[in-house]
Amino acid sequence: MDWLKGVKASLIGAAAALAIASPGVAADPGLTDTEITIGLFGPLSGPLVGFGLDPVNAARMWYQEANKKGGIHGRKIKLVIEDDKCTANDVVTVVKKLVTVDNVFMLHGGSCTAALTAAQEYINREKVPYSMLNAAGDNAVIPPLKYTFGAFHGTQRVYAAALAGYAIKELKVKRAAIIVHDDDYGNANLATTRAILEAAKVEVVAAERIPANITDVTAPLLKIRAARPDVILSGAYPAPAVLIAQKYGEYGMTSIPLMQAVQGIPTPAVFARNVGNPAALTNFYHGWSFTDVGDEAIKKKYADIYKSHYPDREAGPFMITGLPSAMAVVEALEKAGRNLTRESFVAAMESLDFKPEILAGPLQFGKDRRDGMRSGFVVKYDGKTQKMMPGVYTWNGKDGL
Amino acid sequence: MYGELTVRPFVGVLILLALGFVLPLLLPEYFLYLGNTLMMYAILALGLDLLLGWSGQFAFAHIAFFGIGIYTSALLQLRLGVPFIVGVPIAAAFAGLVGLLIAIPATRLRTVYLALATYAFAECAQWIFRAWDSVTKGSDGLRISAPDIFGYVVGTDRRAFPVMAIILALVLLSFLYLTRSKLGRELCAIRDSEHVASASGIDVKRTKVIAFVLSAVFAGLAGGTYTLFQSFVNPDSVGLAQLILVLTMVVVGGSGSIAGVLIGVVLIGLLPEFLRAAPRGLLVWQEFFYGLILVLATMFMPRGLWGLWQSLFARAKPQPAASPAAGARGPAA
Numbered sequence: 138m139d140w141l142k143g144v145k146a147s148l149i150g151a152a153a154a155l156a157i158a159s160p161g162v163a164a165d166p167g168l169t170d171t172e173i174t175i176g177l178f179g180p181l182s183g184p185l186v187g188f189g190l191d192p193v194n195a196a197r198m199w200y201q202e203a204n205k206k207g208g209i210h211g212r213k214i215k216l217v218i219e220d221d222k223c224t225a226n227d228v229v230t231v232v233k234k235l236v237t238v239d240n241v242f243m244l245h246g247g248s249c250t251a252a253l254t255a256a257q258e259y260i261n262r263e264k265v266p267y268s269m270l271n272a273a274g275d276n277a278v279i280p281p282l283k284y285t286f287g288a289f290h291g292t293q294r295v296y297a298a299a300l301a302g303y304a305i306k307e308l309k310v311k312r313a314a315i316i317v318h319d320d321d322y323g324n325a326n327l328a329t330t331r332a333i334l335e336a337a338k339v340e341v342v343a344a345e346r347i348p349a350n351i352t353d354v355t356a357p358l359l360k361i362r363a364a365r366p367d368v369i370l371s372g373a374y375p376a377p378a379v380l381i382a383q384k385y386g387e388y389g390m391t392s393i394p395l396m397q398a399v400q401g402i403p404t405p406a407v408f409a410r411n412v413g414n415p416a417a418l419t420n421f422y423h424g425w426s427f428t429d430v431g432d433e434a435i436k437k438k439y440a441d442i443y444k445s446h447y448p449d450r451e452a453g454p455f456m457i458t459g460l461p462s463a464m465a466v467v468e469a470l471e472k473a474g475r476n477l478t479r480e481s482f483v484a485a486m487e488s489l490d491f492k493p494e495i496l497a498g499p500l501q502f503g504k505d506r507r508d509g510m511r512s513g514f515v516v517k518y519d520g521k522t523q524k525m526m527p528g529v530y531t532w533n534g535k536d537g538l
Numbered sequence: 539m540y541g542e543l544t545v546r547p548f549v550g551v552l553i554l555l556a557l558g559f560v561l562p563l564l565l566p567e568y569f570l571y572l573g574n575t576l577m578m579y580a581i582l583a584l585g586l587d588l589l590l591g592w593s594g595q596f597a598f599a600h601i602a603f604f605g606i607g608i609y610t611s612a613l614l615q616l617r618l619g620v621p622f623i624v625g626v627p628i629a630a631a632f633a634g635l636v637g638l639l640i641a642i643p644a645t646r647l648r649t650v651y652l653a654l655a656t657y658a659f660a661e662c663a664q665w666i667f668r669a670w671d672s673v674t675k676g677s678d679g680l681r682i683s684a685p686d687i688f689g690y691v692v693g694t695d696r697r698a699f700p701v702m703a704i705i706l707a708l709v710l711l712s713f714l715y716l717t718r719s720k721l722g723r724e725l726c727a728i729r730d731s732e733h734v735a736s737a738s739g740i741d742v743k744r745t746k747v748i749a750f751v752l753s754a755v756f757a758g759l760a761g762g763t764y765t766l767f768q769s770f771v772n773p774d775s776v777g778l779a780q781l782i783l784v785l786t787m788v789v790v791g792g793s794g795s796i797a798g799v800l801i802g803v804v805l806i807g808l809l810p811e812f813l814r815a816a817p818r819g820l821l822v823w824q825e826f827f828y829g830l831i832l833v834l835a836t837m838f839m840p841r842g843l844w845g846l847w848q849s850l851f852a853r854a855k856p857q858p859a860a861s862p863a864a865g866a867r868g869p870a871a
Contacts, residue, residue, distance in 0.1 A: 182825060220814060225775060227810070229768070230571065233695070237566035251772055254679060258769035262693070276678055319668065320677030348668075 165479045167242030173470065173477070174215045175200070176235030178228075178246030179270050179459075181220035187403060188248040191452060192271045192459025193218065195439075196245060198446040199463035209467065210475040217241060223248060225255035232256040236265055243267065243482065245466055247287075250274020251321060260284055266482050268466050271458035273400065275325040281507035286486050288508035289461035289500065290426040293325035293372065295532045296398040299424045299513030301333040302530035302538045304368045307515075308394055314343035314366035316357055316373060316381065326372035326398060332536040342366050351377050358384040372398045379411045386417025396422045396515070403455050409520035418520040425516045426497045427457050431525035435494060457495060464493045465500055465509065497529050506534070547714050547796075551707045558703020562696045570695040574767040576807045577702040578760050581709050583787045583799045585756025590785075591793030592717065593749040594729030596649060598781060599640055599656035602663035603633040603754040605776030607761020609667060609674055612682045612771055622685030622692070626762030633758025634751045641750035645743060660781065667773040679772030682765050698767035705763055709756065713796055716752070725749055729794075790835045792842025801843050 167174035177196060179189030200214040208214065217239045219231040228247065235241045236259075243266040247253035250272040257277065260267045261284045269277060269287030275294055278287045288295070304310045313334050317323035323346055331341055342364035345357035354377065361369060369390075371381055378401030385395055395417075402408045402423045409418060429436040439460065443452040465486070470477065472485040489509075492499040498512025511534065515526040530538060562570060586600045610629035614620035620628070640659055647655055667674050674680065684693035692698045716722055724745045727735040736742050764771070783806065791802020813827060839846045 182823075224779075225770070225772070226575070230568070230575075230811070231814075233568040233571045237568045251677065251679065251774060254772075255768070255770040258681065321679075324676070324678065 165242060165477075166236075166240040168477060169212075171212055172215045173209065173212045173243075174217060174239065174241045175466070176219065176232075176239060176241035176244045176246070177216050177270075178219040178221045178231050178235070178244070179248045180223040181218075183222040183224075185223040185249060187453070188223065188271070188455060189221075191456035192248060193246070194447055194450070195443065195452075195456045195459030196270060196463035198443060199460055199467065201446060202442065203467045209470045210477070212477075214470075219246075221246065221248075221252065223252050225252045228252045229256045229259065232260060236260075236263055241265075242479065243466075245462065246270045247272045247277075250277045253277060257282055257285055264479060266479050266486070268462050268486070270462050271455070274321055275508075276321050278507040281505055284483060286465070286502060286507055286509065287462075289465060289510055290458055290496065291510050291513055292508050292532075293322050293398070294329040295426070295508075295511050295513050296400075296424045297326045297329040297370075297372065298333055298532040298538055299515055299530040300370050300396045300398060300422070301330045303422070303515040303526060303528065304370065304394070304396060305334070305337045305339060306528065307526065308368055310339055310367035310394075312340050312342045312364070312366045312368075314345070314361040314364055314369045315341060316343075316345040316347065316361065316369065316371045318349050318373065318377070319346040320349060322374075322400065323372055329532070329536070330370055330372075333538060336537050347373070347377060349374055349377070351380070354380045354384050358388060358390075362388055362390055366393060368394045368396060370396050370398075371401060373401045375401055375403060375408070378402060379408060382408075382412045382417045382421070383414060386412070386414040391416060391420050394420045394422060397424070399424045399426070402518075404453055405518055405523060409518075412520075415520050418518060421519070422515050422517050422526070424513050426510060426513050427495050428497065429457055429495060430514070430516050430523050439495065461493055461496055461500060461510065465489060498531060543714070543718060547710070551710050554703055554710070555707050558700045558707075562699045567695045570699045571767065572808070572811065574695055574698050574702050576803055577706045578763045578767075579784065579787060579807055580706055580800055580803045581763060582757055582760035583784050583791075583803050584709060584713055584796065585753045585760065586784055587788050587793050587795075587799045588713075588716070588725075588756065589749055589753040590788060591795070591799075592722065592729060593725040593746060595645070595746060595749065596653045597644065597656040597750065597753075598653055598785075599637075599644070599659045599663075600753065600757050600784065601776055601778075601781040602660040603637055603757035604761045604764075604780070605663055605667055605773075606633045606636055607758030608764045608771050608776065609680075609761075610758070611762040611765045612680050613673065615683065615685065615765065616680065621687070622762075622766065623687050626759065626765075629762040630755045630758035633761065634755040637751045637754025638747065640754075641747040645746040645750060660778075664773050664777055667776065674773070677772060677774075679770055682769050682771060684769075685766055692766055695767055701766060702763060705759070709759065710796065717796070721745070721748065786832060788842075790832065790839075790842055792844030792846075795842075795844050798842045798844030805843070 177193060179193040180186050181190055197216060200216060203209060204213045217235060219235060221228045221231045232244060235244060245268045247269050248271050253272055254276055261282050264284060267285045273288060273292055275292040277285060304313060315327055315330050317327045327344060334341055343361045343366060345360060347357055371378060373381055378397055439457060440452050443456055468491060469482055469485040469489055473481045487502050487504060490499060490501045496510055497514050498510055500509045502509055512529050512531040514529060517524045517526055582604055589595045589597050607629045610632050611625040614625040614628060644652060644655055668676050684691055692701060724740045727740055728742055728745055732742050787802035787806045788799055790806055792798020
């Protein structure tokens with residue numbers, strides 16, 4: 138049976154050789170000596186494409202910039218890009234495809250919180266690091282889940298805090314009206330706005346909750362007008378935000394400042410055109426988390442980089458919202474070092490504390506914190522020009538400023 | 539039993555069961571997730587077809603019963619600790635009970651009035667799921683924990699797949715029986731002409747109510763299976779888009795036929811996945827291609843794909859399943 142001994146010895150030798158020669162055998166999925174595969178997704182088609190196309194392009198651009206500089210610790214970033222259409226079914230499908238078919242190292246994506254929440258249980262069960270793209274709903278990050286990092290330009294709590302803070306501090310209001318949607322965005326926005334106003338002894342004289350598909354805001358606006366507020370704080374989405382501004386102008390309420398959270402005005406010029414009444418924007422403000430409005434140099438710098446990557450496409454105002462999360466991922470990959478694993482990446486994200494020049498405040502996470510950015514600005518917009526208002530307003534992580 | 543019952547459907551059910559146990563050993567979870575979703579839609583679409591294709595009732599409350607099934611089984615599990623195996627039949631029965639309450643007034647209506655009344659009910663149901671915060675958690679949604687079936691914890695698509703295959707197999711067998719039963723014949727008679735059916739001694743109102751209730755039970759059951767492989771539900775999961783999706787599956791596949799509905803479920807269910815593979819520049823055209831396929835299907839295949847197949851290749855022998863679909867003919871007279 139000498140031949141059998143020979144075969145056995147050969148097999149043992151081959152196994153040992155394989156074990157020595159294959160350092161990647163024990164590596165996490167999507168990771169080789171030369172590449173890190175990231176699954177990038179967002180709405181690239183469908184009615185909410187405006188929230189995802191430019192941000193996905195921006196994130197891709199930032200990874201390509203990192204690759205141009207030689208990659209991260211010798212590894213190039215490889216992207217697998219998918220369209221999630223901002224629906225829960227599509228997000229879950231895309232996430233499962235990226236994890237089990239494309240075997241990505243980590244996930245980066247999502248522009249709609251309600252949709253991506255549907256995939257969170259799976260992501261955390263599979264222990265796949267996940268960085269949200271530009272979704273700004275609170276439910277995905279509060280309460281925190283270990284493998285999810287998000288709110289790279291704020292949550293509804295942050296947007297609400299900025300508007301309410303400005304109304305109290307600069308507009309010196311005593312009576313406020315709030316109008317929000319009857320969904321998770323609206324719930325978080327309303328609770329924070331109310332808490333901050335009441336802490337400052339500002340009376341909430343009206344709090345209207347409207348459906349996202351509302352087509353006539355006459356009733357809620359009449360109720361608000363009857364309540365005689367000093368300010369109207371709106372958390373509406375783009376189409377209802379236009380209706381609110383139109384009705385507000387039509388009813389001659391423009392002596393009362395109208396303050397709109399950022400989700401209602403993704404493209405200011407389009408918003409102004411749709412409102413169609415310059416008088417409605419004479420006392421209009423909106424929230425924002427990026428420095429590009431006040432700093433032309435920053436705006437031009439990133440628009441130019443975008444143009445160099447996508448010569449045929451003009452960057453929309455939402456392009457910049459795709460950058461902070463990509464910047465954070467690159468920063469954390471650098472921080473995690475060459476011996477990268479999914480767990481070491483999560484640890485690096487958790488200890489992240491840096492301020493990209495494009496953001497109002499720093500990006501910080503922690504063991505019990507998964508919302509990255511808590512600061513916001515207020516911008517005055519008259520339909521033509523945007524003017525940054527003084528002050529940066531930072532949500533305290535609990536119930537106020 | 540009425541009509542010819544060949545061995546083929548039973549072979550199909552056996553193949554489904556075999557695949558239910560074999561595929562989880564071979565495929566990544568993504569494909570199993572798609573499979574689970576298709577099986578859930580198959581139950582949902584068969585239930586809709588019972589009303590639309592078999593009894594000719596142009597009713598749109600189906601998605602509401604689906605939502606009732608989801609929320610009932612999820613809440614029974616989350617709030618009362620009722621196991622899946624008990625919770626899902628309760629959810630299906632509850633959907634059937636609500637279906638009965640809706641059916642009594644709704645079946646007095648016909649054509650566009652029935653469609654509008656039932657659609658209004660579906661909208662009301664979605665509004666309740668969204669507004670009843672204290673129970674459904676409204677738009678924030680409910681996180682569903684993994685069901686436990688006699689110690690078999692269904693935490694993944696891999697583990698859910700055989701269970702879904704068994705449930706679908708049981709639904710198919712019950713549907714095969716139902717459509718060949720006296721009730722099935724009565725439904726076909728009502729679909730073809732309520733007056734003739736009535737003159738033949740069929741209690742039209744009672745039969746329509748039974749069809750409505752059974753359809754709601756199937757939808758509730760489909761909702762129960764949703765909690766088997768999904769971990770989150772919010773009211774957006776039971777809206778107009780889902781209703782149109784299921785309606786499309788039935789119409790494109792071929793209403794009034796089990797095979798047609800299953801073909802529609804597979805094709806329309808997988809279409810987005812095929813379109814997803816389109817080059818990135820073409821992604822924005824997905825909706826257009828989707829719409830184009832639907833328009834062409836409706837224009838050139840009024841009896842659905844199954845009807846087209848039959849007219850091209852099947853034997854000339856007439857079958858009840860091949861009769862013109864209600865959706866293609868318009869509302870029942």
